[in-house]
Every structure is written in structure tokens, then in C-alpha cells.
Amino acid sequence: MDCNCVSDLLLPPVPTLWTPFAFPDWAYKPESSPGSRQIQLWHFILELLQKEEYQGVIAWQGDYGEFVIKDPDEVARLWGIRKCKPHMNYDKLSRALYYYNKRILHKTKGKRFTYKFNFSKVVLVNYPILDMANSPFFLAQNHFNGGSTAPDCSAIQSLFPRLPDSSRATSLFDRGTAAPGPEGDKLRLDSLPFLGSAPCYSKPPSLLGPYPRSPPFDYPWGFNPYLPGAFSLNNCPKLPPGSLYPSQFYPNPLQSSLSQLPNPFSSLLPPGEAGGGGDRGQTGGTNGTAGGQPPRLCLPPYPGSLPLGRSDIGNGTALGERDRVEPTTPILGLGLGAVGVGTGSDRQSPTERRSGGGGVKADPESDSDLEITDLSDCSSENENDEFSMGKSLNRDRPQIVLDGKKASVLPPISSLPPVPVSPHPLPATLTLPLFGSTRQADGHSQNDTQL
DNA sequence: TTCGGAACTT
């Protein structure tokens, strides 16, 4: 069906070089991950939550990860715009939300229009080979969500079908330490100190305080300042003005990603692709890195080093909560953009009947750079559901082990042993095919991106 | 208003 959604037509120009966290091409392969090209509802919700201009529509509120849909009709309308479903209403949207059923988010019982993200697990789709569940980073997350249970990797598992062909990603998988086969590939997280050691935030992105942004690095297409996979404490980019483009508009997320990565990554690109030299894509955009200097990933500082008080963004709960949350829960902010263009009146939704509806501003389409996936045990209500790490991760997926550690009780991040920070995120031996192709779990191979 | 079954679409 042809969708003439205005939101699709009015997309701002797509930057040639995208953030390192844009989904790689293989993530959009219909055959590999059907539907992945379209933004998912939870993703969209996060997008709205990220945008301050939607604070009146939907906003973080209450517990960690909890948000309130202040204007259900507007949220539904925006969602309908995004999905080209002019008849979308909150009734339908909420039905879809319920299908998340405690995985990515769940309804907060007793609180009207209130849902809660399960932020206990975060996965960078762009780094699907990374098992955050076994990293200090990931474990710390779990620390937030109850602490003592093993991380749930069901979502990781769900992402694994999109994993790159591990057999070609030899430089990150230590095949020498494990038997070949489904469980033979163990990612050496120590080779990725920027991910394995990243500190964590304990608030959703929009609740976080303003991260430091040093003048020399003010990226127009900044990537996520909350990402654990950042390197600099000081050179944090700002969020993009409207970054949630539909993924199909990404010129080449993979190459863009690599080209934006610091040297070890960008150098993996073919000549002309790496670093600032890669700014010559289809859309003629810019990565905002003057002088060809590759942008840096931003390492979120430990909470102690960040101005945590969230007084600049309207959310009255931030400060109080920050006092009690563990400083170890990582939240990957998304490069989230505004959405939508008003489409006029749709048919009356349940909430329209309730409130008479409300014309709220519309805005540009967008898509996010990375995917936050809840892998949580949904500890709030369902500790023993089918989503457990032990069951899901260790079967026919590449298992990722961090130096054999498998802590179940997480120390505060501050007590974690200092992780040596390599000057480069990856060893120079990293081979390109790691990101360049995928082999599906069912054996279908793809070679969509040759670098 | 919430919850969820069921059929259906993309």
C-alpha cells in the first residue's frame, strides 16, 4: 500500500553520515527481521518522551522508566501519522502497548495512562554481538531492576537473528577459547572496553540531566550522549534536532556508522569512507565534523561526574528519584526526533470522546538510531516468565562471555573494578565483515553490505 | 479505563 503520509514526505534531509548507532543495513532486511524497517511503538513512545516539546503529551513520570500519556489522543494521532493509520486511536494504541506485556514496557496498574519501560536491559542493535548482559554495564543495569537476578536476555535473543555472521567476525569472537559451533563464539568484551565498562545511568534519557557538551564538539547530528559506548567524558554531542528518520532514508547506516566511529572503526572503511572523508553520500548531508575529524562517541560519565539534577527539563520527579536510584543503570538515549504532521481530524477515539481531542502541533518524522530493547525479567510482576537469560541465550546463539564472569549480584558501578580504557574501542585487528554481512540464525546468509 | 481474545493486515 502506498502511504502518502505527510510525515514521510516532509522528512528533513538525512545526514549523509549517520550516528554510529543507526541500524546497519542488515537490520532492515525484510527477510531477516520483518517489520524492522518500521518504527515500533515502544520506539516511538521513547521518541516522544525524548522530545521536550511533547512533555505535555507524554512524559516521564513516577518511577524509573515510568511515563504517563497525558494526551492519549495526541499520542495516538502521532502514532497514526507515523504508521499511516489515520484511524488510529488510543484504544488501538493501548492494545498494541498491551502486547508488549511486560517485556519492553507494561502498564502501571492503578495509574491512569501510565506505563513503564523495562529499562533493565539495553541492547545496541548496532552492536548485536555485544552481550551487555555479561558486561559490567549490563549487569549494572540489572542491578537496578532488582539486582540479584541474572539478566534476562530474551530480547538479546530476539535480536540475534539479525546478528552478523559470527563466522566472519572472527576478530571479535574469540574462537580460540571456545568450541566451534553455536556456542563457540564468545565475544571478547575486553576488546570492547568502551562497551564493557561503560557506566550507567539510572534514569530514562529525558530524565537525565544535561550532559556536558564541550564547545569544540557540538555535533548537529549528535549521537546518543547516554550511550555506554562512548569514549569521551567531555565531548558529548547534543541530540539531533529530529533524528528519527525512517530507516530507509539512511543512506548507508553501516558505512555511516563506521565512518563516525573513532579511528579503529572508521579506519575499517574503504578509503574515502573513513572519518570525515566519508561525507559524500547520497543525500549530501553533513556529519557536522569539521575538518574531517571523526566525531567521538560520548562516554556518559559516572553519575558522580555528571550534573544529575534535572531541573532544565520539566519533570518534577527527576531529582528525588535520582537520589535513590543506583548509579548503575544504563540508559541508552536515543537520537530521537520529532514526528509527524497534523493530518486533521481522525475519527473519534475513546479518549476523544473523553476529552474532546486536542489539536497538538505536529512535527517531523524521525527514527531512532539505536534500539533499546527490554530484556528485563519484568521483575515488577513476572519474575519467572519465559524470558530468562539462561534459557534464551545459551542455546544456538553465539554466547558472549566477559572474561568468564557471570555475576548475579551486582556491585555498585563505583565498586566495579576499573576497566582499562583502551585508547581505541577496538583492536586494530577487527575485521570489517563483522558489520558487513549477516547470517541469520536459520542459516540464510546475507551479504548486503560489503565494506 | 483497563484488559484481552480474536481475526486480520502489513
Place this chain on the structure above:
DNA sequence: AAGTTCCGAA
């Protein structure tokens, strides 16, 4: 798979 649509029950 991830919703969308419809609808009934609580």
C-alpha cells in the same frame, strides 16, 4: 513479528 481493528467483559 508487530501491530491494527473490533469488540466484549470487568
